[in-house]
Amino acid sequence: MEPTDRSDTAPDTVSRLLDFLRRYSRERLDSRRMDERRAFPTSLIPDLAAQGLFGLQIPQEHQGLGLSNSDALRVVTQLGAIDANLFILLGVHNTLGIPPIKYFAKDHVKQAVLPQVAQGRALITSAISEPGAGSNVRAVQARAQRLADGSYVINGNKQWISLGADATYVNVFARLTDENGQDQGITGFLVDSSTPGFIGGPEVLTLGLKAVPQNSLEFEDLRVPADAMLGKEGKGLHAAKEAFMRGRVTLAAGGLGAMMRSLELAERFARRRQVATGNLAENGRIHQILAESVAATQAVEALVRHIGVRMDSGEKVPEELFFAAKISGCELMWKVIDRSVQMLGARGYVDTNVLGQFFRDYRLLRIFEGSTEAITVYLGMQMLASPQRVLSVLDEFDASPQVQELAAGVAKLASSRTADVQSQHVLASVVGELTCWTILAGLTSQYQYRSDMNQYTAAWVEQKLADRLRTAEQGTPFVELPTVDAIARHIEGYETSIGDVEQRRPGNQNELDAMLRRH
Template identity: 55%
Template sequence: MTSDLNQRAFDRTSNEELHWNLPAETAMPSGKAVEILEFLRWYARERLDSRRMDERRSIDLGVVPEFADAGLLGLQVPRRYQGQELSYRDTFRIMEQLAAIDCNLFVMTAVQNAVGIPPIMQHASDRVKADVLPLLAQGKSLTTSAASEPGMGSNLRAMTTCATRNRDGSYTINGTKRWISLGAASHYLNVFTRLCDEHGEQLGYAGFVVDTTTPGFTAGPELLTLGLKAVPQNILTFKDMRVPADWMLGAEGEGITAANAAFMLARLVLAAGSVGAMKRSLEVAARYATRRTVATGLLVDNGRTQQVLTEAVAATQAVETLLDHLTFQLDMGEQPPELLYFVAKIIASEEMFTVVDRSLQMLGARGFLDTNIVGPFFRDYRLFRIFEGATEAITVYVGKMIHRNPAGFGEIVHAFPASRQVTDLVDEAASFTALRAVTEQEQHILYNVLGDLLCWSVMAALTSSTATRSEMHAYTAQWCEHKLRQRLTEARRDVGLELPSVSTLLSHIAGYEETIGDVDQRRPDEEHCVDPLLMR
């Protein structure tokens, strides 16, 4: 393991220029966090073979016990439940490091710590917490949350899985969940359902921790994903599965609140992971650019290369600055505005994917190889724009919330002491909240515009307030301001946009058949079932 990591690796945080007005003791990682970070770098160097995991579509056998031993599977669980009780800062730092190493390991650890454990920590009964949390925190059991279904992903309220209250107070769950990461590997998982009383009367939504050894639970097929191949997603079915009353998360009707516990923290963890993925891609891109000679000389000395790298570094720094801000608030016991969780998720995942793509492009043909980290990052991290709320769905949600409460725009953005010119741009962005759409489609576009404007107003105001910290911070602020200006130009265009009707669009697309046909492969596929003559 590296011995000097403690001294060297945290120059960033010990540098007053860079971090967000943190008291020194909050800025430095705790001893346990340093230990975990050292472990991860050692693990990456000595043990890990990401490509092998990818090809085998499974996590290496040693990962779970070694991660458990290092404390990685219960990062924020209180010590009384055998967890590490780390701060948000330490947790996000560890997740950033992990994402820089491998997306599969990042997602496995994120699902356990940010998707599976929080609903239990925040909403389970004391008895369930006492029974379950020590097992999870010590990595003796994995956990996850099951919300998505075949018929719904973005729209949680459209779920059909149903829990019915029985006369004895227990509940019976019926339904199917899909896409559930670690769904077949978890001993305990959180499942979110509609709720009915014993007469079939709708009572809203509910969440339950369930023991997956209970009769009625079946872990179904693994989905063959494009990337993130070592972390399985499964279809889960619940057929007359009985759950004791005190395994409910919170009270009857509080299912959406409990589900939010699974998804809000996860959005920030994904932002931390995005920072790790951006930094690692840029390290490799910079390595190549300083070694490769092209027609103009050394690649890194080319003006266009310099511009691409600078923009990518600015994007990374902008996301990091937002995350630092939110982390600081959380560690101080404050609750950041809910919409900032969405802003962080949207900006981080979108900018991360651009940075990974540009890094890959900078590597030329080598970017298309499967043998360095950037190509697999491109495939694996694509997911971040989809799960924990797909970008479009949550941008529209943010816009809708702001349209309902226009004062919220200023309250969120003016919390950052921005320059006069950025404040003027933000005020112009906020003025879009006064617009009213005529048709439903215009309203969707308006909400998207507002969500997007809020995102870039936050980024421009925030980075403007940190612009004097260094030359790079000044550039980052300028870059975010430019992005906001661009978004305003697009917004002016979008709100008045006249689009062809849906039927015109669809009939145009249907016309493609004339030139390319419309052919699906009839795959012979593989036989996976046991032959009936051999079956019991």
């Protein structure tokens, strides 16, 4: 069933934002210079703030724009088409930073903080990841202790925090203990970064997204008042999950913009390039690649729009859709960008031709908000625990009988039994991926008669689902894997072939990560 769009955002607000961003991109933005300098120009944040872009979904009573989810995702898609750094700057602030305050902070805290962040006078982010805990919030080891006067003291470390050292406010998630040392569960706190004990670490030198700072953070006896708590004690997972789920569809929306821009460049080149077989775009294989890439883009666009409309309708959106947006959206995005680079040939590898920087910058989306492999296994494990959930995801759509039949095959596969934990993880990965394709197939099949391109997209997605299901069925039972120790011993033997080649330049920022060193 297609949800009803109940967005009440004024159309002229969104049009104004899109027009501004397009004009700003043409006249003021220099992505290459930001990349080289590893920094935003000093004028960028006030320029964006003047348009309200730091308060996309903050209510107007708190000086935000109050956009609907659908319209905010439209703006994010536009940002993704322009520059990944711009997209992540505003995406982190609006999606990871603001929702925990908007939905879980005390009213007087909202009144004090939201106008600041809406106007861009203060940046905000969330600190969840740690050296030993990425998207698995339950593994957080940072500690918060409740004191007798009701305040809290936080100690610990965070890592890979976007905007971490530059943000005025940071939502910190830590494991709470009471006055007696009893574990009270993960709890969220709004922390002012000027508070004594808040230590911003050095900026990580990343492969891409060089203008967006990624920092480690340290908390040394950092004391916050009782009203800094987000939600209730031990209930921080609710606030973290709110940010993560919104973040996952936001990544898909930004990646969608990158897909559109990449294909725009690839198609221009293909139509103008003459090769031995004639016009490049008329080459059968290139024609096929372009068609498949457009189908992938259209499928992601349909899913992003569907989630936005469902969120605006006030209905609960199944978490499977958010996972599918992150997994399928970011994986298909990466394939489209990679294929676009390839289609441009040598020009694709030239760093000033946009796609080279896209290739570096957007690679991170396959890791952000949980790596593809980790969350695909997680999604698959949910399906293995209840195989009928595979079928229930189609309740969202008017899926064709063929798609329903394929979904039944996925549910049957999810009912399989494995001999050991490792094989179960492999099966979960397969089922998780198939669940994503089932969602895309159900969604695109209900739109297939709208146009020739919709019909092709629906057929392409259905074929992908069928092919992957057939491969999975033929691949079980699983080939027994070598032991973890056997693999490690084999890889350690590579040193006899390549020797010790670790670079030992001075300076902490240039050192190889401790988890990657020989000893």
